[in-house]
Amino acid sequence: MGDPVTGGSEPDQDRPVLRVGVVGAGNISGQYFQAVPRLTNLRITAIADLDADRAAAAAADVPGARIAKPEELYTADDVDLVLNLTIPAAHAEVAHAAIAAGKHVYGEKPLAATTAEARAVLAAAENAGVRVGCAPDTVLGTGIQTARAALDAGDIGVPVAATAFMVTPGHERWHPAPEFYYRPGGGPLLDMGPYYLTALVTLLGPVKRVVGMSSTAQQTRTIGSGPRAGTVFPVEVETHVTGVLEHANGALSTLVMSFEVWAGNLPRIEVYGSRGSLGVPDPNGFDGEVRIFRAEAKEWEPVPELGGYRNASRGYGVSDLARAFAEGRPHRADGELAFHVLDVMESLLAAAKSGESVTIGSTCERPEAVPAAARPEEQ
Incomplete structure (x- = not known):
């Protein structure tokens, strides 16, 4: 080099x-x-x-x-x-x-x-x-980092559980060449799960055990737009996956990832604690409003920005790596975190097939938090 x-x-x-x-x-x-x-x-x-x-x-x-x-x-x-x-x-x-x-x-x-x-x-x-x-480096933005700061400050007490939902009818409606989403390495869990699981690990720490179920409702899909509209191709992966993750800290996360749902009113991510609840924005984005419901409150309230890279976009994880490399310290969107997330996804699919819980063989450290108003070239 x-x-x-x-x-x-x-x-x-x-x-x-x-x-x-x-x-x-x-x-x-x-x-x-x-x-x-x-x-x-x-x-x-x-x-x-x-x-x-x-x-x-x-x-x-x-x-x-x-x-x-x-x-x-x-x-x-x-x-x-x-x-x-x-x-x-x-x-x-x-x-x-x-x-x-x-x-x-x-x-x-x-x-x-x-x-x-x-x-x-x-x-x-x-x-x-x-x-x-x-990737994903979306967890380095103000959305997930503000939620993390609120959790770390004890604003909702001890985290007890979380929910994470990603539902869509499938990417073939808009993508010009969607076949890879339905081949090994694709599917809703491996495609979109990294955003949600990386967020959950960032918020609650690593996962130690999973249970799950999955299904494939449609054996073929049809491209819906573009020059290849009408092309039919086979589905080779599970297109609806649901599971429960046991984090090392004892919190339980319920996960639903689906290419089978046309519409729903489900939250992207919510975290439930002993003294309140936290609404977390879409982990496929870098920002978004974080909301909190405290035990003594009567309604949800917005959380002010508490951390994360402002106005971030894909590529900020690369910049974070470059800065960390120059300073001789760990970068945040690192391979061990990505490996653990992949291990959780693979184990969840294995649990769905076996009908038994699967212990996760890997673990990882929660990446260092991103301070408020940070720029990747400064942190």
Whole structure:
């Protein structure tokens, strides 16, 4: 790995800049391409995609970025970190290629398609002396961090339980190529579960045991829009998953993840304590209102901002990694947290199949809280 260049925009002219090579220029990449250029400790230098035209279109919108083939990007002297935005089935392969070339890796969720693949990625990174980060970084925004600060301050007493719901009829209604959502590595749990489970672990700590049930109501799906509208494809994963998570602190979280529900009035996340309840905003976003109901109150009240990166977007976890690496401390959206979340999801699916509870083999530390009004290049 070459020496990081220095520079960037004010106020941090002398701060090392981590040079980022992006692999995968699909739908999610646009959010990173908008956010990363405004982060002073990151610079996108190269973009690769199996579709060369798509890579070229992305590079045209990112000043200073060049087009590269994936195999060239991994070994490039002007790349310090590989941002892995490929489909879940390719996450481990891309990560290994980057690590073998001595690059740090930050990937979209999940960390890999299976815990076996994910553990191999983390082991390779440890041997190579490079860092692994993984989405979601939405938990670093003001929404989840404000909720965490309220919990840590004891505002609702001792946490007893939580609920987390993500229900939709499915992504094929709007996505032009939705098949990967319904193949191994996809499904509502592995697709959207990382947002909710990472939030629950951030709020309540690691999970030690799970029980669950699952179903697949439809064996095929039909693309609903775009040039491939009407295309029918098979469903290979569970599309409705429900479970109960036992956290190490004793709290019980009830989780429902579904691609089978057309409408519902369910909260995204709520946490219930011995002295009140906390309403937590959508963990697929970075901000949103946190609400509290105290034992002595008569109604819900808004919670003022207590923590988190303001105006954050996808890519802030990469910036947080870059800052932590420069300072020699752990980054927040790290591989061990992502591995634990993947382990919980895999164990929940196993519990659903066996009908028995499953003890989680992994654990992780709650990441360091993000202070109020923080910027990733400052914390």
